[in-house]
Amino acid sequence: MTALLATHQDLIETDAHPIPEDCLLLAPDVIPALSLDRVYKLFGSRRRVRAALAAIASGARSDRETLKSAHGVFAALAGVDLHVATREILVIVGASGSGKSTLIRHMNGLIHPSHGRVAVAGEPLDCMPRRAMQRLRATQVGMVFQSTSLFPHRTVIDNVAFGLEVKGMARDARYALARLWLDRVELSKWANHYPAELSGGMQQRVGLARTFAPDPETLLLDEPFSALDPILRRSLQDQFLALVGAFQKTAVFVTHDFAEAVRLADRIAVMAEGRIVQLGTPRELVFHPTSSYVASFATPEIRRSLMCAADIAAGRERVRLQETSSACLLGDAPLADVVARLQREDICLHIKGVDDQTIGWIDRHVLLQHVGEMLCTQTPF
Numbered sequence: 001m002t003a004l005l006a007t008h009q010d011l012i013e014t015d016a017h018p019i020p021e022d023c024l025l026l027a028p029d030v031i032p033a034l035s036l037d038r039v040y041k042l043f044g045s046r047r048r049v050r051a052a053l054a055a056i057a058s059g060a061r062s063d064r065e066t067l068k069s070a071h072g073v074f075a076a077l078a079g080v081d082l083h084v085a086t087r088e089i090l091v092i093v094g095a096s097g098s099g100k101s102t103l104i105r106h107m108n109g110l111i112h113p114s115h116g117r118v119a120v121a122g123e124p125l126d127c128m129p130r131r132a133m134q135r136l137r138a139t140q141v142g143m144v145f146q147s148t149s150l151f152p153h154r155t156v157i158d159n160v161a162f163g164l165e166v167k168g169m170a171r172d173a174r175y176a177l178a179r180l181w182l183d184r185v186e187l188s189k190w191a192n193h194y195p196a197e198l199s200g201g202m203q204q205r206v207g208l209a210r211t212f213a214p215d216p217e218t219l220l221l222d223e224p225f226s227a228l229d230p231i232l233r234r235s236l237q238d239q240f241l242a243l244v245g246a247f248q249k250t251a252v253f254v255t256h257d258f259a260e261a262v263r264l265a266d267r268i269a270v271m272a273e274g275r276i277v278q279l280g281t282p283r284e285l286v287f288h289p290t291s292s293y294v295a296s297f298a299t300p301e302i303r304r305s306l307m308c309a310a311d312i313a314a315g316r317e318r319v320r321l322q323e324t325s326s327a328c329l330l331g332d333a334p335l336a337d338v339v340a341r342l343q344r345e346d347i348c349l350h351i352k353g354v355d356d357q358t359i360g361w362i363d364r365h366v367l368l369q370h371v372g373e374m375l376c377t378q379t380p381f
């Protein structure tokens with residue numbers, strides 16, 4: 001893990017409203033799949049929490065440190081605003097203790113906020129009756145945990161069929177569907193075994209099948225692959241992406257591994273000290289971090305993986321303009337494509353935008369120069 005603990009100085013920068021409006025993918029009239037508005041989760045005596053919330057309401061600072069020193073309460077969440085669009089994959093990253101699990105557990109009502117509003121598809125959770133909430137968890141907002149939390153006394157197929165049972169599906173139909181899902185995660189042969197007989201990776205695949213089977217609109221995943229080795233983790237990430245894409249799900253995925261976040265996310269929310277300190281696409285976070293904390297996540301390898309032809313070609317319009325070349329590449333082509341092309345031929349690549357406008361040119365010299373700059377570039381912090 002590359003994340004460093006946030007310094008107090010970093011967080012001071014973010015004490016204002018942490019989410020720029022233009023980071024939201026949503027049009028104003030579209031109901032988000034999930035929304036959290038000004039959510040606080042404070043731990044402490046009831047009296048202290050009430051006093052702290054009153055102080056926040058009257059404009060006092062609401063960062064963790066202030067809430068601790070001035071009011072003796074611990075802010076697991078210190079004012080979180082987050083809207084997740086339908087069919088978006090939003091990944092939450094942050095150091096241990098930053099509030100990731102607390103945040104995701106608010107999204108299906110496992111934890112209630114001390115203050116603020118959580119809504120699923122526009123429906124507030126705070127006034128939802130207990131049974132409706134249980135139904136929501138079993139059928140509308142599925143959750144996968146780091147330790148799979150499979151029922152140990154139920155067979156694999158019974159685990160997968162569980163949500164379907166809650167949904168009221170008839171026995172034959174639910175076992176047929178559970179079998180189909182076990183097939184999708186390539187575990188049909190293990191249907192009648194118990195979870196303890198399966199490896200960690202297999203258990204996580206059962207967890208995925210169990211969560212997808214009732215066809216929830218939204219999936220919440222709290223570090224589901226963190227305990228697995230890197231190769232297994234990658235294959236489960238692929239499987240997850242394929243399933244989310246094929247079944248058009250909305251997903252919120254927690255991880256402490258920024259490379260995993262970059263691989264999976266449409267947008268990433270970076271958390272520190274109970275707050276979202278930056279929210280944006282992987283490229284926005286990696287190439288335009290707003291604090292040293294966020295910058296610390298992006299390793300050279302991650303920067304390389306997100307680099308595209310336009311990043312190299314931009315501002316290189318003057319390079320060998322006299323030369324004409326029929327070899328074209330789109331600006332969003334990954335760096336690997338540029339390298340592969342120039343490895344094969346010593347040519348000058350014409351980089352174009354989708355509108356056919358010239359972005360610039362890249363030849364071997366420009367590529368080498370760029371790689372050199374990239375290796376030496378310091379972050380602005």
Ligand code: ADP
Pocket residue numbers: 043074075076094095096097098099100101102103
């Ligand atoms: P993360 O998932 O990012 O590691 P968590 O959301 O689990 O962090 O926890 C955030 C902080 O809130 C941690 O410092 C944790 O100790 C604290 N916390 C979580 N639950 C409780 C609780 N029930 N009582 C007191 N503190 C808690």
Ligand code: MG
Pocket residue numbers: 100101102
């Ligand atoms: Mg956690």
